[in-house]
Amino acid sequence: KASIRAKVEHPFRLVKQQFGYAKVRYRGLVKNTARLTMLFALGNLWMARRQLMEAQG
Numbered sequence: 001k002a003s004i005r006a007k008v009e010h011p012f013r014l015v016k017q018q019f020g021y022a023k024v025r026y027r028g029l030v031k032n033t034a035r036l037t038m039l040f041a042l043g044n045l046w047m048a049r050r051q052l053m054e055a056q057g
Contacts (some may be wrong), residue, residue: 014043
């Protein structure tokens, strides 16, 4: 269970620590959902940056 939890919680740590998302900034679910979606997409790129750089050359 701990290994699964670590895989799931790592993106949340990344969004909070690297991108500074500690509190919601906007009123309304739509804007906050859009911001979280963007931050998790950036988090995916951040975690895959090494593979992307190797593929580039």
